[in-house]
Amino acid sequence: MHGNENGLHPDTGVTSTIFVERSLNEIRFWSRIMKEHSLFLRLGFRAEDTQLIHEANQFFRLFERLEQTAHAFTNQSDPDQIRSFNSEVQQAATSIFAFKRKVLGLIITCQLPGANNFPLLVDHISREANYFRKRLIELNQGKLKPLPDAIIKENVFFLRIMADHAKFIGHLLDPSERKLIDIAQNFSNDFDQLLYQARDLEGMVPYSQTVPLLDQFLDQNRVSVTSLRDFKKTARELIEQCKIKSIIHPLLADHVFREADRFLEIIDMFDAHLTSHKTNPRFVED
Ligand SMILES: [Fe+2]
Ligand SMILES: [Fe+2]
Numbered sequence: 001m002h003g004n005e006n007g008l009h010p011d012t013g014v015t016s017t018i019f020v021e022r023s024l025n026e027i028r029f030w031s032r033i034m035k036e037h038s039l040f041l042r043l044g045f046r047a048e049d050t051q052l053i054h055e056a057n058q059f060f061r062l063f064e065r066l067e068q069t070a071h072a073f074t075n076q077s078d079p080d081q082i083r084s085f086n087s088e089v090q091q092a093a094t095s096i097f098a099f100k101r102k103v104l105g106l107i108i109t110c111q112l113p114g115a116n117n118f119p120l121l122v123d124h125i126s127r128e129a130n131y132f133r134k135r136l137i138e139l140n141q142g143k144l145k146p147l148p149d150a151i152i153k154e155n156v157f158f159l160r161i162m163a164d165h166a167k168f169i170g171h172l173l174d175p176s177e178r179k180l181i182d183i184a185q186n187f188s189n190d191f192d193q194l195l196y197q198a199r200d201l202e203g204m205v206p207y208s209q210t211v212p213l214l215d216q217f218l219d220q221n222r223v224s225v226t227s228l229r230d231f232k233k234t235a236r237e238l239i240e241q242c243k244i245k246s247i248i249h250p251l252l253a254d255h256v257f258r259e260a261d262r263f264l265e266i267i268d269m270f271d272a273h274l275t276s277h278k279t280n281p282r283f284v285e286d
Pocket of ligand 1: 255
């Protein structure tokens with residue numbers, strides 16, 4: 001099945017090229033993220049948790065392969081091939097989601113005493129897997145959330161992710177790094193507040209979905225995400241150069257930096273489309 005002459009997919013009305021481009025963009029970004037989560041999980045297990053270590057290693061290899069495949073495709077690839085690739089990746093995301101929830105259950109019920117991943121971190125990475133899974137389903141269904149709904153929902157998701165990151169950094173720094181812990185704590189408070197604001201706005205839907213309110217909402221979030229992103233960048237450099245004491249893996253520092261950068265890109269994309277044409281940039285309506 002190919003796009004018709006206007007470049008529209010016959011089933012969904014989503015432009016074929018945009019569909020391919022969005023799908024590959026999501027998979028390239030999130031497969032790498034899922035691959036790294038597998039590594040972080042593995043590093044947090046105890047030496048005797050050989051079965052869990054084995055499962056984590058399998059997920060690492062799975063997402064490494066999917067990431068490579070995504071890079072082998074191009075924006076000119078056949079949309080039908082991408083459609084089935086999306087389903088394959090979606091199944092992988094569903095499996096890693098189930099694995100993360102299982103691990104969370106084991107930690108919370110004290111069946112892995114002495115393991116080194118916080119429950120909130122495992123919950124956090126399971127939420128990211130679920131987000132990835134849902135994005136792929138939406139893309140394949142060509143189902144479009146209206147722009148104002150997408151703006152609020154994506155911000156609620158990412159603000160919570162950012163608030164968690166600040167808490168992880170604060171807790172993985174050595175207790176003697178008092179100044180940096182203070183900064184991380186301030187970011188945590190800032191993002192908790194922004195998250196509450198976003199939920200308040202969500203509660204006032206549909207009346208809150210005016211261009212001026214959404215525009216202001218995006219601008220305010222952008223300010224905080226930019227400073228958190230810069231703080232993560234600095235932390236990453238300090239960790240790489242071994243200038244601070246922590247149990248933060250350098251790859252984790254880079255990982256949370258990339259996620260903040262992704263959120264900023266999404267904010268900018270929404271902002272650009274909010275005031276110009278009122279289509280949803282992430283899904284593209286016909
Ligand atoms: Fe992550
Ligand atoms: Fe994250």
